[in-house]
Amino acid sequence: DAKTTQPPSMDCAEGRAANLPCNHSTISGNEYVYWYRQIHSQGPQYIIHGLKNNETNEMASLIITEDRKSSTLILPHATLRDTAVYYCIVVTDSWGKLQFGAGTQVVVTP
Amino acid sequence: DTEVTQTPKHLVMGMTNKKSLKCEQHMGHRAMYWYKQKAKKPPELMFVYSYEKLSINESVPSRFSPECPNSSLLNLHLHALQPEDSALYLCASSQEGTGELFFGEGSRLTVL
Numbered sequence: 001d002a003k004t005t006q007p008p009s010m011d012c013a014e015g016r017a018a019n020l021p022c023n024h025s026t027i028s029g030n031e032y033v034y035w036y037r038q039i040h041s042q043g044p045q046y047i048i049h050g051l052k053n054n055e056t057n058e059m060a061s062l063i064i065t066e067d068r069k070s071s072t073l074i075l076p077h078a079t080l081r082d083t084a085v086y087y088c089i090v091v092t093d094s095w096g097k098l099q100f101g102a103g104t105q106v107v108v109t110p
Numbered sequence: 111d112t113e114v115t116q117t118p119k120h121l122v123m124g125m126t127n128k129k130s131l132k133c134e135q136h137m138g139h140r141a142m143y144w145y146k147q148k149a150k151k152p153p154e155l156m157f158v159y160s161y162e163k164l165s166i167n168e169s170v171p172s173r174f175s176p177e178c179p180n181s182s183l184l185n186l187h188l189h190a191l192q193p194e195d196s197a198l199y200l201c202a203s204s205q206e207g208t209g210e211l212f213f214g215e216g217s218r219l220t221v222l
Contacts, residue, residue, distance in 0.1 A: 034209045043114075043200050043213030044153060087152065091209045097166065098143075098209050100152035 004088045009105045012082075018075040020104055022088030025069040030092050033064060035073045036100070037084040044087065044100070047073065078108045116201050116214035124222050125191060131217045133184040133201030142184040143211065144176060145200040153200055159184060160206075191221045 005023040012018040024033065034049040048055055048062045050071070055062045061074040075082055087103040114135045123129045133142065141160045145153035158166035159178040173195075175187040184201055198218050202211040 032209060036211075038153075043202070043215050044211070045213070046210045049209060085152075089209070097155060097158075098211060099155055103152055 004090055004101050006086075006088055006101065006104045008102065009107070012075075012078045012106060012108050014080060014108050014110050015077055018078045018082065018106060018108070020073040020075075020086050020088075020106065021070065022073070023070045024088070024090045027068050027090050031090045032092070033062065033068075033071050034089045034091060034098070035060070035062065036087045036089065037082075038087070038103075039081075039084040047086075078106075080108050080110065082106065083108045114201055114203055114212050114214035116199075116217050118217060119215065120218050120220075122220045122222065123188065123191065125193070127191075128187070128189045130188065131186040131199055131201075131219070133186075133214060134182055135203040135212065136182055137203060137205075137212065138181075139203035139205055139212070140181060141204045141206065142178060143202040143204075144184070144186055145202065145213075147198040147200060147216070149197075157186075188219070191219075193221050195219065196221045 032049050032051050035047040036044045038044040048057055048060050050062045050064050063072045085103040085105050087100050091098050117132045143158050144156040146156050147153040155168050156170045157176045162178045173190045177185040198216040200213055200216045202213045204211045
């Protein structure tokens, strides 16, 4: 599976949009981009995933570049409860190795 | 019911003890996973079960023994652990052919 690169940390003001980048330059055609987050002392939580097209759900939006080498997770209106480690993961959509990288620690401040 | 339930939440054991971690889901998922997470590190995949059969073992030491008695239950049997095995152990489940995993809150293990 392709590796991902994320900034180690980001700060975001409450109420503003948080844009979390992820680089996955070695992604292959059958690999999806998944985003998870882990709030302190909790299990990871699925946020969103995509293959080629941009995706949106009630939690976030996922923007994937046309060449698929990078993506951005957008939290439209960050709240204090969005403080968490956010993981970008690339994986073939089959059972097996969902492997977490280092992630981005996002801190939302009042 | 979209929960994955793990018990116990906390476990302290000596290096000669035998204990088990339990995980249960009632979402009809046919894949179940064990992850290990050390402090300030990302979760590391340990085992994957699909249709109650072990499909992935990430070279985990034999002192960790997984078991999937049925499609709803996943156990992790622990024996002769080392202090460095102290960690948060996370269970997850998913439907076939998807990377959308549902995680439990984890079992925090301390080995003395």
